[in-house]
Amino acid sequence: xxxxxxxxxxxxxxxxxxxxxxxxxxxxxxNNSRDWVxxxxxxxxxxxNEEIEFLNGIGFKAEPxxxxxxxxxxxxxxxxxxxxxxxxxxxxNTFVLRMAMKLSGFDEIFKELKNKTDFLYGGYSAGxxxxxxxxxxxxxxxxxxNFPYEEIDKPIYEGLGIYNYSFMPHYDxxxxxxxxxxxxxxxxxxxxxxxxxxxxxxxxIEE
Numbered sequence: 720x721x722x723x724x725x726x727x728x729x730x731x732x733x734x735x736x737x738x739x740x741x742x743x744x745x746x747x748x749x750n751n752s753r754d755w756v757x758x759x760x761x762x763x764x765x766x767x768n769e770e771i772e773f774l775n776g777i778g779f780k781a782e783p784x785x786x787x788x789x790x791x792x793x794x795x796x797x798x799x800x801x802x803x804x805x806x807x808x809x810x811x812n813t814f815v816l817r818m819a820m821k822l823s824g825f826d827e828i829f830k831e832l833k834n835k836t837d838f839l840y841g842g843y844s845a846g847x848x849x850x851x852x853x854x855x856x857x858x859x860x861x862x863x864x865n866f867p868y869e870e871i872d873k874p875i876y877e878g879l880g881i882y883n884y885s886f887m888p889h890y891d892x893x894x895x896x897x898x899x900x901x902x903x904x905x906x907x908x909x910x911x912x913x914x915x916x917x918x919x920x921x922x923x924i925e926e
Contacts, residue, residue, distance in 0.1 A: 720832065720833045720834070720835055720836070720838045720839070720840055721739055721836075721838070721839045721840070721924075721925065721926045722839075722840050722841070722850075722881075722923070722924065722925040723735075723736050723739055723839065723840070723841035723842075723922065723923075723924055724841070724842065724843075724847040724850070724886070724922065724923040724924075724925075725841070725842070725843040725847070725888075725917075725921070725922045726843060726844070726847075726888040726889060726890075726892070726917035726918060726919045726920065726921045726922075727810070727843055727844060727888065727889060727892070727894065727919035727920070728770075728843055729770075729773060729843070730843070730919075730920055730921060730922035731920040731921070731922060732922040732924065733777065735922070735924055736777065736841070737777050737778055739839050739841075739924070739926070740777075740778050740779060740805070740839070741804035741805060741837050741838065741839055742804065742837065743803070743804030743805075743837070744778060744779050744780050744804055744805070745779075745780045745782070745802065745803045745804055745805070746774055746779040746780065746781045746782075746803060746804065746805035746806065746807055746839075746841075747781075747782060747783075747784030747799070747800070747803050747805070747806050747807070748767060748770060748771050748774065748781055748782065748783050748784060748806075748807045748809070749784050749785075749786060749806060749807070749808045749809065749816075749842075749846070750763060750766070750767040750783065750785070750809050750811075751785065751786045751787065751811075751815065751816050751819035751820075752808070752809060752810060752811025752812050752813065752815055752816035752819075752844075752845040752846065753766070753767075753809065753811040753812075753815075754787070754811075754812075754815050754819065754867045754868075755811065755812040755815045755862070755865045755867055756865050756866065756867050757865075758811075758867075763811075766809065767783060767809065770807065770809060771783065774807060779805065781807070784799070784803075784806070786819040786820065786822070786823040786825060787819065787823075787868075789823040789824070789825075790819075790822040790823055790868070790870070791822065791823075791824075792823070792824075793823065793824030793827065793828065796823050796824055796825060796828060797824075797828050797831075800825075800828055800832060803838075804837065804838060804839065805838065805839035805840070805841065806838075806839070806840050806841065806842070807841045807842055807846070808840070808841070808842030808843075808845070808846030808847075808849065809842065809843065809844075809845070809846055810842075810843050810844025810845045810846060810888075811844070811845045812845060812861045812862065812865055813844075813845040813848040813849055813854055813857055813861045814854060814858075814861050814862065814863040814865065814874055814875065815861075815865055815867055816845050816846070816849055817849060817854065817875045817877075817878070818866070818867075818868055818871045818875060819868070820849070820879075821871065821875055822868060822870055822871065826879060829879055833881065843888065844888045844889070845861065847886045847888065847923075848861075848878070848885070848886050848888070849878055849879055850878060850879050850880075850881040850882055850886070851878040851879075851880075851881070851882050851883075851884065851885045851886060852877070852878055852880045852881075852882065852883050853876055853877065853878055853885070854875075854876050854877070854878050854885075855876050855912075856885040856887075856903055856906065856907050856912055856914060857885065857887075857903060858874075858876075859899060859902065859903055859906070860896055860899045860900060860903055863876070883913060884912075884913035884914050884915055885907065885912065885913065885914045885915070886914070886915055886917065887900050887903060887904050887907070887914050887915065887916040887917065888900065888917050888919070889917075889918075889919055890904065890916035890917060890918050891916075891918055892918050892919035892920075893919070894919055900916075904916060
């Protein structure tokens with residue numbers, strides 16, 4: 720799997736992102752990190768539509784991929800993911816995103832998907848934080864006790880386990896979470912937890 724990991728939105732390496740578009744340019748846009756209780760649904764949909772429009776504009780064939788539609792339907796989700804060549808996972812609440820991935824079986828399917836060399840995973844903020852082995856380092860930025868899905872009433876702190884360090888997006892940036900991220904970074908330092916800080920605009924690419 721190839722990775723395009725941005726602090727915020729699409730970052731400052733758009734030309735590199737274009738080069739990563741796979742032969743199968745169908746990309747699913749996952750917006751479930753914005754399912755949190757109290758979320759502005761209209762605003763969440765607006766963000767998704769804007770991001771899908773952008774992805775289409777640079778050469779993808781983008782479509783919404785709502786994990787709620789696949790809760791307890793893991794085989795259906797597997798078939799859907801196998802029809803795509805890429806994913807874009809947007810920002811929001813990482814813990815809510817993790818719950819949606821659990822209930823849909825995405826976390827299990829991802830173990831298979833990550834071995835596909837021609838598949839692209841892109842995302843930002845919560846969409847990259849979810850790739851760490853643990854989500855404990857962001858619990859003071861994203862509320863772990865926000866439960867929008869009735870099937871889960873306890874936080875899930877285990878990430879997807881691709882990286883053994885935490886991502887700290889929005890570091891030292893003009894973003895409303897930047898101050899809280901700074902405090903989380905200090906907590907990582909105090910506890911000797913591994914982390915990687917990204918300013919908005921920064922992008923990590925792995926091929």
